[in-house]
Amino acid sequence: MKLLHTADLHLGKIVNSVSMLPDQRYILEQITAIIEKEQIDGIILAGDLYDRAIPQVEAVNLLNDILFQWNVKKQLPIFAISGNHDSADRLSFGSAWYENHQFYMAGKLTAEINPIPFMDSEIWLIPFHEPAVLRDLTGDKTIHSYENAMQKIVQQIKQKWNPAKCQIFVGHAFISGGIPSDSERQLSIGHVDRISTDCLADFTYTALGHLHHPHAINHPTIFYSGSPLKYSFSEVNDRKSVRIVEFSGVKLKKVREIPLKPKRDLRIIEGTLEELTTEIAENPNDYLQVNLTDQGALVDPMGKLRQFYPNILHLERTTAILSEGKPETxxxxxxxxxxxxxxxxxxxxxxxxxxxxxxxxxxxxxxxxxxxxxxx
Known part of the structure; x- marks a missing residue:
């Protein structure tokens, strides 16, 4: 069995007032090519399909197009959940009859959690949820944290799962020790949103969404796919990819990364205004943060730079860091x-x-x- 694991599409994302929809369509077509080449048996979408609870029409149309292509045209099963950016109710719409086409969408958490039998596996779809949601569903007043909630869910799963089957968990959560980025929405104040790896360690494979760094954690069976595109300048050094997960019978055989090449990369370049406008940087059409090192006053630096770099998203003036002394009153x-x-x-x-x-x-x-x- 071979699955493709991706997450955090954030369709409709706007970065510094620029819509990412054309770039998202481009990268989804690239993922489609990977699906064809790898001869995938199924696709996991681990949350944050949209960037906002009420997505714009263009984002809805893009998701509709890609799901139709993957699920209807290629007849591939899709195992999807909602993330913290999605509207659980909106994504749940139609889920009852989607299953006739092997499109399994878990938008809202339910009191009864059942697996999806697939080949030699059982797949458990756990959409993003606040601890209070599970507390209301179960009546368990001891649930006050994301860790409590996940322990309760996994306990219920283990009572039902077939130990002779490969157990695959699909979730959208913040694992303790994970590396965050600026483009992720905080789940809660402080660190009460963290979940330990111990909760999920007994699954054959755990497919996660939420953290955008593909190597946000290091674990033999728990993986983030990372977002397919860079959505903040804190991600400039990330190498975006999708994960190909292979199983041999009921055992995890191999997890591979296949890199994605964006239409326009998101990068930071630095230099003086004269340097950057006389010696043009590589790939000038990329989405750029420009750090100018000039010391004196500048007249319309953005206008001059845009003649050579049309997709500047952010401009900064860098200065030497002064040594910290005693603050003055x-x-x-x-x-x-x-x-x-x-x-x-x-x-x-x-x-x-x-x-x-x-x-x-x-x-x-x-x-x-x-x-x-x-x-x-």
């Missing part, structure tokens, strides 16, 4: 003379120390301003 600052105060500001803004020549010029300017002020 407002009263102490007011006691400073004009030139020392300006020199302190200049060093903070530019990262450079004001020269004696610059101090003399600044003093002449201040003298002139003071004379004019007296004449008023």
């Amino acid at each position: 407002f009263t102490e600052v007011l006691k400073k003379e004009d030139i020392p105060l300006f020199a302190q500001f200049f060093e903070y803004a530019s990262g450079q120390v004001l020269t004696e020549e610059q101090k003399e010029k600044m003093q002449l300017i201040l003298n002139e301003v003071n004379r004019e002020a007296k004449d008023i």
Whole structure:
């Protein structure tokens, strides 16, 4: 048995006011090519199909197109759950008759959890849920954390599972020790959203969504697929991929990564305005954060850069990091003379120390301003 595991499509995602839909369609077509080449038996979608609870029409149409292609045209079973960005009710719509085409969608958590028999396996679909949801479903007042909730769910699963079958868990959660990124929505305040690997260690394979880094955790049977695209500049060093999971009978045989190549990468480049506009950086059409290292004032840097890099998402001015000293009170600052105060500001803004020549010029300017002020 061979499955493809992916998650966190976030269809309809907008990054710095730019829609990712064209790039998402491109990467989904690439995943389709992988499905064909690898001769996959089934597809796992571990949550966050959409980026928002009420997705725009274009995002809905894209998901409809890709699911039709995978499930109807290629007649592949799909095992999908909702994530914390999705609307559980909206994704649950039609799930009862989807199953006639082997499209299994778990949008909402239910009190009764049953497996989906598939080849030599049992697949357990556990959509994202708040602990309070399970507490209401079960009446168990001891459930106050994500860890409590997951322990309760796994306990119920183990009472039902067939030990002679391969056990596959599909979930959307934050595993303790996982590496987060800026594009993930926090599940809760603090660390109460964390779940231990011990909860899921007895499954043959655990397919997770939520964390966008494909190597967010290191475990022999618990894996995040990561998002298929970079959605924040904290992910610039990630190598996005899908996971191919192979089983031999009821045992996990191999987990492979197949890298994905985006239409436009998301990268950070750095240099002076002159450097970046005379020696054009590689792949100038990528989505870029530009860090300018110029020290002086610049006139319309974004306009000049966009002539060469049309997809700049963010522009920053970098300055040298100043050494931290004892913080000054407002009263102490007011006691400073004009030139020392300006020199302190200049060093903070530019990262450079004001020269004696610059101090003399600044003093002449201040003298002139003071004379004019007296004449008023």
